[in-house]
Amino acid sequence: MVTESGITQYSKEELKLKMLLQIELMKYLLGENASREEKIKWAEENSLGFRNFFEGKRQNRDFLERAQKDTLNLVKEIASELWPDAVRKAA
Numbered sequence: 001m002v003t004e005s006g007i008t009q010y011s012k013e014e015l016k017l018k019m020l021l022q023i024e025l026m027k028y029l030l031g032e033n034a035s036r037e038e039k040i041k042w043a044e045e046n047s048l049g050f051r052n053f054f055e056g057k058r059q060n061r062d063f064l065e066r067a068q069k070d071t072l073n074l075v076k077e078i079a080s081e082l083w084p085d086a087v088r089k090a091a
Contacts, residue, residue, distance in 0.1 A: 008055065017067040018054050024075045025050065029086045049082055 010018060026034070026042050034042075057063040066074045079087050 008051075010058070013064070014058055017064055018051075018058075020071065021054070021067055021075060021078065022047070022050055024071055025079055028072075028075050028079055029083060046083070050078075053078065053082055 022043075025046075026039055030038055030042055063074075076087075
């Protein structure tokens with residue numbers, strides 16, 4: 001839900017899953033040993049794209065359930081959809 005001031009509101013569960021997916025995407029695309037600077041740069045460059053993607057999916061209960069139960073495979077699918085060039089480099 002978006003408030004009158006334009007701020008997106010998430011339920012506790014949605015926010016937790018959004019953060020989990022975004023962190024796991026960063027690890028998947030950058031690697032476990034990425035520097036703090038690399039992580040900050042990635043977050044600055046990709047947070048808006050991920051937020052828009054998540055907004056489009058968050059009403060889908062199947063998507064939220066997969067985020068909880070099959071995180072790694074979902075992360076791989078999201079990465080392939082949103083950042084196909086980065087996935088090819090990481091492979």
